[in-house]
Amino acid sequence: MIEAARIRAVAREFAFSGEFAGAARWGSGHIQESYCVECGEGAARRRYLLQRMNRAVFHDVPVLMENIRRVTEHIAERVQGHADAERRVLRLVRTRDGRLWHEEPEGACWRAYRMMERARSFETVTSPEQAMEAARAFGEFQAHLADLPPPRLAETIPDFHNTPKRLAALEEAIRADAAGRAASAQAEIAFALSRRGLAGALVTAGLPERIVHNDTKLNNVLFDEASGRALCVIDLDTVMPGLAPCDFGDMVRTATCGAAEDERDLTKVAMQLTLFEALLRGYVSAAGGFLTRAERSLLAVAGLVITYEQGIRFLTDDLAGDRYYRVHRERHNLDRCRTQFALLASMERQEAAMERLVRTIRD
Ligand code: GN1
Numbered sequence: 127m128i129e130a131a132r133i134r135a136v137a138r139e140f141a142f143s144g145e146f147a148g149a150a151r152w153g154s155g156h157i158q159e160s161y162c163v164e165c166g167e168g169a170a171r172r173r174y175l176l177q178r179m180n181r182a183v184f185h186d187v188p189v190l191m192e193n194i195r196r197v198t199e200h201i202a203e204r205v206q207g208h209a210d211a212e213r214r215v216l217r218l219v220r221t222r223d224g225r226l227w228h229e230e231p232e233g234a235c236w237r238a239y240r241m242m243e244r245a246r247s248f249e250t251v252t253s254p255e256q257a258m259e260a261a262r263a264f265g266e267f268q269a270h271l272a273d274l275p276p277p278r279l280a281e282t283i284p285d286f287h288n289t290p291k292r293l294a295a296l297e298e299a300i301r302a303d304a305a306g307r308a309a310s311a312q313a314e315i316a317f318a319l320s321r322r323g324l325a326g327a328l329v330t331a332g333l334p335e336r337i338v339h340n341d342t343k344l345n346n347v348l349f350d351e352a353s354g355r356a357l358c359v360i361d362l363d364t365v366m367p368g369l370a371p372c373d374f375g376d377m378v379r380t381a382t383c384g385a386a387e388d389e390r391d392l393t394k395v396a397m398q399l400t401l402f403e404a405l406l407r408g409y410v411s412a413a414g415g416f417l418t419r420a421e422r423s424l425l426a427v428a429g430l431v432i433t434y435e436q437g438i439r440f441l442t443d444d445l446a447g448d449r450y451y452r453v454h455r456e457r458h459n460l461d462r463c464r465t466q467f468a469l470l471a472s473m474e475r476q477e478a479a480m481e482r483l484v485r486t487i488r489d
């Protein structure tokens with residue numbers, strides 16, 4: 127947690143309107159550190175999202191910020207004239223001297239967005255309508271970026287959804303056993319290794335490269351507080367070239383189960399077919415126009431692959447001693463891994479039904 131005086135000094139670097147009035151920690155991300163900054167008074171009060179970028183994860187801030195600039199400006203053009211256009215895409219706020227981020231003397235880098243007002247996100251799914259809305263928003267996001275002019279977007283994190291490489295990293299972490307935890311994660315390690323065959327299902331399918339979001343958790347969608355409609359998607363750090371089914375898969379992981387990502391009561395962890403169906407409908411309504419037959423045919427298995435991959439990533443980080451994801455309790459990453467693997471097991475039991483829905487869905 128960063129002290130208030132520092133936040134205030136950083137905030138003053140940005141072209142916010144009005145005097146700094148206060149800041150508070152914001153959001154639940156595992157990687158970046160976010161603050162809500164308030165400026166000005168009364169009717170002129172404005173809120174901004176100020177984020178310190180995690181440089182251990184995102185090494186090249188200029189490249190990251192250029193991706194985000196291009197993506198947000200392109201979508202802003204696409205939604206111009208639409209109802210509520212201001213809330214359809216994140217808007218960066220530059221520094222007072224026109225840069226996309228501010229670097230403190232010791233190297234910490236910050237960026238800012240306008241806060242989306244009268245909007246909220248959800249940590250867990252509450253209804254099929256909400257799942258459908260979220261999936262529509264991510265599908266629309268992909269559709270908006272389908273004609274982004276060249277050059278190719280940079281890969282902010284190479285091999286991000288390369289599940290075989292994630293598996294190799296797990297095997298390396300098991301060998302190294304850096305935190306001495308492997309013995310107490312035997313069941314999870316065995317679960318992961320017994321499903322090796324799943325890892326290549328998406329990356330070896332010869333799918334077309336698209337611009338995708340890559341972090342399509344339910345909590346990366348903002349909904350209008352009044353209507354419950356999805357407004358826009360947030361957390362654009364991993365937007366880059368990738369595979370469309372990966373985006374769908376992470377929605378299945380995070381929006382078909384009412385339990386939290388780190389739920390310890392595994393009896394609460396189950397994939398709900400009605401929510402899966404709602405996701406399919408929402409996604410296909412927006413992305414159906416450009417998805418190939420091969421991409422469509424992998425939408426069910428994508429849920430399994432991405433849930434597997436996320437379990438592997440949490441397990442790898444637990445074995446390495448919690449170096450990547452922010453943790454809030456002892457063996458938090460192992461808990462998160464167990465939840466993912468319980469969810470994957472639930473999907474495995476319902477895979478045939480998921481496949482049937484994919485085959486019958488219409489745009
Ligand atoms: C991280 O920071 P956050 O919570 O939006 C991670 C995602 C994972 C997710 C798991 C850059 O996202 O890939 O799916 O945690 N982001 C990065 O909850 O690794």
Ligand code: MG
Nearest residue numbers: 155345346361
């Ligand atoms: Mg996020």
